[in-house]
Amino acid sequence: MREFSLPALYEVPAVGNLTDLIRRNAAQHPNVAVLGRKVEGQWQDVTAATFLAEVRAAAKGLIAFDVRPGDRVGLMSRTRYEWTLLDFAIWSAGAVTVPVYDTSSPEQIQWILSDSGAVACLVETPEHEAIVESVRDGLPALDHVWQIEQDAVAVLEAAGDEVTDTAVDERSAAATADSPATIVYTSGTTGRPKGCVLTHRSFFAECGNAVERLKPIFQTGESSVLLFLPVAHVFGRLVQVAAVLAPIKLGHVADVKTLTTELASFRPTLVLGVPRVFEKVYNSARAKAQADGKGKIFDKAAECAIAYSRALDTSGGVPLGLRLKHKVFDRLVFSKLRAVLGGRATHAISGGAPLGERLGHFYRGIGFTVLEGYGLTESCAATTFNPWDRQKIGTVGQPMPGSVVRIADDGEVLLHGEHLFSGYWNNETATAEALSEGWFHTGDVGTLDEDGYLTITGRKKEIIVTAGGKNVAPAVIEDRIRAHALVAECMVVGEARPFVGALITLDEEFLPRWAAEHGKPADSAAADLRFDPELRAEVQRAVDDGNAAVSKAESVREFRILPTQFTEDSGHVTPSMKLKRNVVAKDYADEIEAIYHG
Template identity: 80%
Template sequence: MREFSLPALYEVPADGNLTDLIRRNAAQHPDVAVIGRKRNGRWEDVTAAAFLTEVREAAKGLIAAGVQPGDRVGLLSRTRYEWTLFDFAVWSAGAVTVPVYETSSPEQIAWILGDAGAVACFVETDAHEFAVESVRHGLPHLKHVWRIEGGPAGRGAVEQLRHDGSDVSEAEVDRRSAHAKADSPATIVYTSGTTGRPKGCVLTHRNFFAECGNVVERMGPLFQVGDSSVLLFLPVAHVFGRLVEVASVLAPIKLGHVADIKNLTDELAAFRPTMILGVPRVFEKVYNSARAKAQAEGKGKIFDKAADTAIAYSRALDNPAGPSIGLRFKHRVFDRLVYSKLRAVLGGRATHAISGGAALGERLGHFYRGIGFSVLEGYGLTESCAATAFNPWDRQKIGTVGQPLPGSVVRIADDGEVLLHGEHIFTGYWNNETATADALSDGWFHTGDIGTLDEDGYLAITGRKKEIIVTAGGKNVAPAVIEDRIRAHALVAECMVVGDARPFIGALITLDEEFLPRWAEDHGKPAGATVAELRTDPDLLAAIQQAVDEGNAAVSKAESVRKFRILPTQFTEEAGHITPSLKLKRGVVTKEFADEIEAIYSA
């Protein structure tokens, strides 16, 4: 057994709640822009004073509608300004927010709102409203549904609540805002879950203070009042997105919201954040797109040399002697030719990003640090209120998910499982004492992840305890390592390793729909050829074999992928293959693609 901890840097308020933050901001920084809101295609600033006013107006509407302290209020929407507005309005009314992914099916919506006993719900669009109404007969507690975009008589939720709450006094809002204490529930976040129905994680105001306060303090230079900014394009329904929201308000720094990431580079150029939060797939796509563009312009060799130089430069930074004179010269040349343009794609001002949700991979981590844009990996779960470990801005160790959150403890059990302890750990699952007892033992949360701690307390995650594959030869294989490596290839969208009770390890692979047409054109394949038509093409198989070979280089021979199958379709959330946070539902995939798996082992 091994454990590591760091002293707390932030003192959690003995009492009070998250609404204290917006009142403090309005009092101390009334004219500082704390929100960037997009209207009519243009970004405009919302000051701390203006944001507090809008929150209180919305809270008055909730109070007028009969929402009581402790009531649960659903929030079903993409990432947008109103998400943060209504989150703080719900807390200001003394209630509890229940996030719902905007991609949720009516059945999932019914389960979450029903299990939480929600009395009201915000929805974004008429389609969302229709989904809620289709299951409303099974939601006896649900009294109100407000639509953000164009509600009754064209009056959206913001205008409706402002109108309905006009007679509620300021004193009543003050009373309601003070109702919740530090240990009161702030939100119930339903884990997307890779198996079974989602469980509601109860996160308190104390959990968020401990989490966000210590993150902001440890990452201080990235959270400068009046200067720093972050563009949030993760789902706020996910706890990682919620961390960004609350930490930004706590700092405070300017927070922008983007719902559609198809035009992400344009939004980054317009908003120009100083920090970016994302999942590895975002950073993989930026790299792959830049490389493909360079190849299309006949500059592929230059890009590859620049990438190799960036990686070598970053690796040299970890050595006492640092980069050689020759490497420094090459780095300066490529900075003018390549790196500066890549940083411009990321907005031009950002020097750091925080990545979570999956492993980024050492090569990509070194590439980004080498171009002057450090991607700091972290690790966390819904139950740990997002990040429970992260790489600090000044002591990054690529290949790990960093050190424990200050004020918390990470322990590696005798069987390799990662255990967590601290004020950021959830209090339990809503209406599920059995699951709570299974997850929490003597104040320690059992993550189900397998990991290691080095001598400096940096954590590395090697797999999931329940996802360990045992081959017919008795070899234990953690699939995450090789899957992450294979998935980093530009052609690969998803990879799932198989081989439980089989003679060797195989893999199911889906192709990136954006990159495949470009690859097909470059290799003389018919225009518009589908995955189903190309998946047995020798050139494509050779390209994917290269990705598999790169993945195999990270593991032993017994753990390596011997054969693979390219699937004709994608793994999608709608089909139940992946969760909203992009985690594979292995049981679902295994069942649906059983014939493909059998084909791997039939020859």
């Protein structure tokens, strides 16, 4: 058993709750733009004083509609300004926010709102409202539904016109640090989602220590972050609360398809995302360079960036010749890539899955450092992350200051600290299984090095044991294969089988480009090309790259390209894009059999 901890850098307030942050900002930085809001296609600044006033007005409306301290209120919307406004309004009314993914099914929505006992729900669109209404017979506690696109904020403000400031102040003070702030339902790869109860203390400990440890990239009045992750996900919520706590300017993007345009107009100094975003930026840039006849230049520039980054970690530093080459490529290639990311950002924080060492070094080499972290809903998002000044590429960093990471005898990662959830809502059995003597059992397997940097090697329950008795952790090889531009998703199989195989889906954005470049019909779909020899050869190269990271016994010997995608709608991935392996294995049982008997 091995463990590592770092002393806390932030002291959780003895009294109060998260609403204190917006009052503090308005008092100390009244004219500082703490949020950016898109109005008629243009970004408009929202000062700390204005944001507080808007939150208070919406909170008065909730109070007028008889939302009481401790009541649960659902919030179902894409990432937008109103999400953050209404989240703080719910807290200011003394209530508890229950996030709901805007892509959730009627069954999921009914379960989350009924299990939490939500008395009200704020939805974004008419379609969302229609879904809630369709399951309302199963929601006896639900009294109110308001729609953001039907002026929900204005409706609340009008209803609360006669509610006094004193009443809001009393409600805002109702919650303590140990009161529930939110119930975030885990998307879960099996069974019904469980509601993780995260307290105000959880967010204070999480965001306070993260901001302090990353202080140079959280500078009030200078730094900014553009949030495009779902705020219903705990990682998106971390971004929101950390920005308000710092405070730094926070903007929202509802549609990831417009991300490049929004990055260029908002120009954040900090980007938070998942590896797939950074993989897409790299793959798209490389594909564009190839289409323009500059593929060799791009590849040489990428190798230069990687070599430059690796040299930064050596005692001798970067050799003069490499520095000169890097300077040339910075003008020709790297500066253009940074411009795609807004032009001002120097750092990014990535979580959800491993980025991979090659891309980690590539991005640092172009002057855009991606700091990887690791966490779960139960740990209020990040529980480890790479510090800005002591990054170890290939790891998910050191423990959050004030917390402890322990590796159990069987390799499982255990966590301890104030940032952890207090339990699962209405589920004492699941809580007892996950929390033991203050330690949260993550279900992940990992290692700690001598400096306390954590590396995640897989999931306990996802370890595959082949017929030959070899234990295989799928994450390592899957992440390498998935890094290829043509590959959307990869799932390794092989439980009780003679060798390891893989199911692979193709990236729908990149496939038409590849098809055109290789003389195939431009409108070709995966179903048309999955047996094409050239395409299989390209995917084989991705598999070969993945195999290079593991032993021969763990390597993929056969694969099947699937005609369809793994999507949330198909039931094969969770809203946070985690594979539902048991569902995939069941639905594609014939394809798996074909790997071994085809």
